[in-house]
Amino acid sequence: MSDSRHWFILVLVFALGWLIYALAPVITPFVISAGLAFLADPLVDRLQRVRLIRWQISRTFAVVLVFVLITAILFLVLLFLLPLFREQVERLVNNAPAMFEWLAGTAVPWLQQNLGLTIFELDAESLAEALKAYWREASSALLGVLGTVSRGGQAVLNWLMNLVLVPVVTFYLLRDWDALVEGVRTLIPRNAEPVVSGLCREIEEVLGAFVRGQLMVMIALGLIYTAGLWLLGLDLALIIGMGAGLLSIVPYLGTFVGVVAALIAAVFQFQDLLHPVLVGVVFAAGQALEGMVLTPKLVGDRVGLHPVAVIFAVLAGGQLFGFLGILLALPVASALNVLVGFMHQKYRESVLYLRKDGDAEDS
Numbered sequence: 268m269s270d271s272r273h274w275f276i277l278v279l280v281f282a283l284g285w286l287i288y289a290l291a292p293v294i295t296p297f298v299i300s301a302g303l304a305f306l307a308d309p310l311v312d313r314l315q316r317v318r319l320i321r322w323q324i325s326r327t328f329a330v331v332l333v334f335v336l337i338t339a340i341l342f343l344v345l346l347f348l349l350p351l352f353r354e355q356v357e358r359l360v361n362n363a364p365a366m367f368e369w370l371a372g373t374a375v376p377w378l379q380q381n382l383g384l385t386i387f388e389l390d391a392e393s394l395a396e397a398l399k400a401y402w403r404e405a406s407s408a409l410l411g412v413l414g415t416v417s418r419g420g421q422a423v424l425n426w427l428m429n430l431v432l433v434p435v436v437t438f439y440l441l442r443d444w445d446a447l448v449e450g451v452r453t454l455i456p457r458n459a460e461p462v463v464s465g466l467c468r469e470i471e472e473v474l475g476a477f478v479r480g481q482l483m484v485m486i487a488l489g490l491i492y493t494a495g496l497w498l499l500g501l502d503l504a505l506i507i508g509m510g511a512g513l514l515s516i517v518p519y520l521g522t523f524v525g526v527v528a529a530l531i532a533a534v535f536q537f538q539d540l541l542h543p544v545l546v547g548v549v550f551a552a553g554q555a556l557e558g559m560v561l562t563p564k565l566v567g568d569r570v571g572l573h574p575v576a577v578i579f580a581v582l583a584g585g586q587l588f589g590f591l592g593i594l595l596a597l598p599v600a601s602a603l604n605v606l607v608g609f610m611h612q613k614y615r616e617s618v619l620y621l622r623k624d625g626d627a628e629d630s
Contacts, residue, residue: 291591296429298594300436306479307333307437308444330442334434348505355506362502366535374534466605474601477577481516483565488512488553492525495549499542503532511550515557517574526550576600 287294314329324332440447455463489512496504511525526546533542580600584592614620 287591288588291588295591295594296432297436298591300433300440302478302594303433303437304440304444305474306482307337307441309475309479311441311444326445327442330438333441334438351505355503358502359506366531369535370531374531466609469605469608470598470602473604474598477597477601480562480565484557484561485512485515485521487561487565488515488521488557491553491556492549495552496529496546499533499545499549500537501529501532501542501546502536503528507532517577520574522550522554576604 311326311329311333314324314332315326317324452460452464489509491508492511493505493508496508501507507525507528510528511521513521514524515521529546529550530543533546536542577597577600580596581593584594584596584599586592588595
């Protein structure tokens with residue numbers, strides 16, 4: 268009976284995986300809505316505890332307030348940042364061929380001459396042409412995809428449907444979030460409920476630290492880098508700064524990519540030594556603020572995920588289930604992280620780990 272049950276569970280897991288893969292386009296907006304509800308639930312809970320004179324704020328009214336706040340923030344962000352972002356993207360597209368030519372014709376020969384990198388003999392003209400050709404292909408592919416999407420009535424219809432569906436589903440999930448969680452908890456067998464509930468709280472803590480806390484750190488770092496590079500007069504300050512901030516979900520990756528991109532852009536634009544040095548100062552200041560202020564205040568000492576686990580989870584999820592897998596990567600990785608820690612603790616407390624050679628001989 269035990270073997271049959273194990274086989275049944277294994278078949279059920281594979282069937283569930285196949286079902287998620289088959290229904291990925293349908294499930295994706297619901298997963299996005301669940302993620303947004305998870306992020307906004309603490310704010311709604313706090314608003315529920317607020318009293319206006321003698322009136323206690325209801326759950327529905329608190330959800331409406333959160334929706335109004337999020338909508339206002341998104342509107343302001345799009346109003347101010349979208350024109351700047353579009354302008355910088357157009358500037359990057361227009362300047363990329365000249366930047367590739369400068370990189371191959373000036374920067375690489377200078378490095379070869381001054382650093383003695385003779386093993387990297389490169390044909391500057393060929394390298395510049397290859398980079399420009401690659402850029403033309405990438406730009407053409409992107410424009411082709413955008414053109415296909417714009418001409419495809421079904422794609423536009425699906426996009427509009429998701430645009431309406433995600434807020435509606437998020438509203439209902441957020442309004443009934445506590446009831447849904449309690450309903451799931453009541454279905455757990457009573458003898459396993461304390462352990463399962465404790466594991467779920469740990470998963471929520473890990474996921475909250477990595478999503479809520481790290482998201483705020485990423486945005487704050489992006490704003491710091493953007494402001495610093497903008498003060499230096501860098502043309503691509505918004506793209507490089509916000510890109511470095513968003514990539515900081517993996518420690519040091521955002522800083523590395525941002526420093527390299529900002530150094531290349533600064534040398535190309537200013538042709539001096541001062542601005543690259545100032546770029547280093549900007550990113551060093553950002554790292555100092557992250558370590559001493561942002562991470563302790565916004566994330567705290569909550570357990571997070573290892574960077575290698577994050578990279579593997581995102582890549583594996585994307586490979587298996589596409590965009591839906593990327594969305595599910597962090598929750599699944601958080602759950603596995605907690606379960607592995609729980610099993611490790613149980614193993615350290617087990618007879619198998621504590622038993623000594625003498626105990627085996629006595630038995």
